Amino acid sequence: MILRLFSITLIVLLLSCNSKKPNELKVFAQPIDAKINGDILEGTSVLNDSTHFVWGGSVVKGEDGKYHMLYSTWECGDSIPSFSQSWVLHSKIAYAVSEYPNRGFKFQKVVLEGRALTGDSLAWDAQMVHNPHLKKFNNKYYLYYIGSKDPGIQPKGSPGEKLSKRDRIQQNQKIGVIAFDNFQQLVSGNFKRPNAPLLSPRTRVKPNNIVNPSPEGTITKPDNIIVVNPSVVQRPSDGKYLLYFKGNVYLPSWRGVHGVAIGDTPTGPFTPLDPYVFDIKMDDGSIASAEDPYVWYHNQHEKFYVVFKDFTGKITNAVPGLAVLESNDGIIWTKTQNPLFMKKQLILNNGDTIKVDRLERPQLLIDDNGFPTTLYCASALVNVNNRKDGSSFNVQIPLEVRDTK
Secondary structure, rough: OOOOOOOOOOOEEEEOOOOOOOOEEEEEEEEEEEEEOOOEEOOEEEEEEEOEEEEEEEEOOOOOOOOEEEEEEEEOOOOOHHHHHHHHOOOEEEEEOOOOOOOOEEEEEEEEOOHHHHHHOOOOOOOOOOEEEEEEEOHHHHHEEEEEEEOOOOOOOOOOOOOHHHHHHHHHOOEEEEEEOOOHHHHOOOOOOOOOOEOOEOOOOOOOOOOOOOOOOOOOOOOOOOOOEEHHHHOOOOOOOEEEEEEEEEEOOOEEEEEEEEEEEOOOOEEOOOOOOOOOOOOOOEEEEEEEEEEEEEEEEEEOEEEEEEEOOOOOOOOEEEEEEEOOOOOOOOOEEEEEEEEOOEEEEEOEEEOOEEEEEEEEEEOOOOOOOEEEEEEEEEEEEEOOOOOOEEEEEEEEEEEOO
């Protein structure tokens, strides 16, 4: 049976033992079990909730053979601010589980929320938690996430005096990590929550509307103003852990840039490097805006790959969507032969291909050799920025891998 596949062509180079001619690895998205119902998708391949926004989810296979997802979620409704405001003010992290990697995830409970809700308004993650990135290293699980708190109304005459509460919180985001032995432990709350972030920005350079700016003349680092979108991988060459993150720069307008920090253990401490990573240039020489990296190491190809959101199409060489880059050391990154990983579209099991307004926060399930088997994305059919109706969802996309020799 020939499926009407839409390509999310990931082409990576593999040197043959007998030839210098590169091989190609192609990855194709398979149809998902979903149907359109108004402004949302419904079906076993979709995790949504009529009373909540649902966003990025990260999955691992547990010792019990089940698939465990941690995902961002928060309340919706007329009494809650719209999506673009409410994710900063109210995001929480919830737990879902399934017997299958690509369908059937069911909500279990919220496992992490801003600590102000339990009485600690001074904690670094008092207001919100977001961006879950779930990893397993050496038989232990790690939840990397971002958190923030409101630094408060800024003094009159200061560069941040006009900022709203939402923008003050957004500018204060940092990365933390929670370690746990099993998901029963996580669900029961039997874990130690960090009293300090794992990684904080070193510079705060912005021409205006900024809380606690760096001194004039400060050279901008990749970890500028915020550190978000954590992605962690162990480097086989030396056993070090690489923590990738996004920061914001204004040159002069906003764009997302990325850096990497290195640590000896999954819980750090992590030391950020000064060079930018994933630094594909625009025509004017500035770095193309991107966010949401997912980095993994391909054991068979002996190199790193990253999939992330390309705002402009400059990285994909085509259209805005998900792009893929490769690296031998995890520090210096180049485009693959075909850097377009996926367009902003989905194919349904009835054969229809639909365009979506959002397809981001890509997270992957990787097999033992380094081949991606399932893609998890935050998605929406419509522009949700001004919506209050929970019209976002997480979609689980099975992948077919083809090696061409």
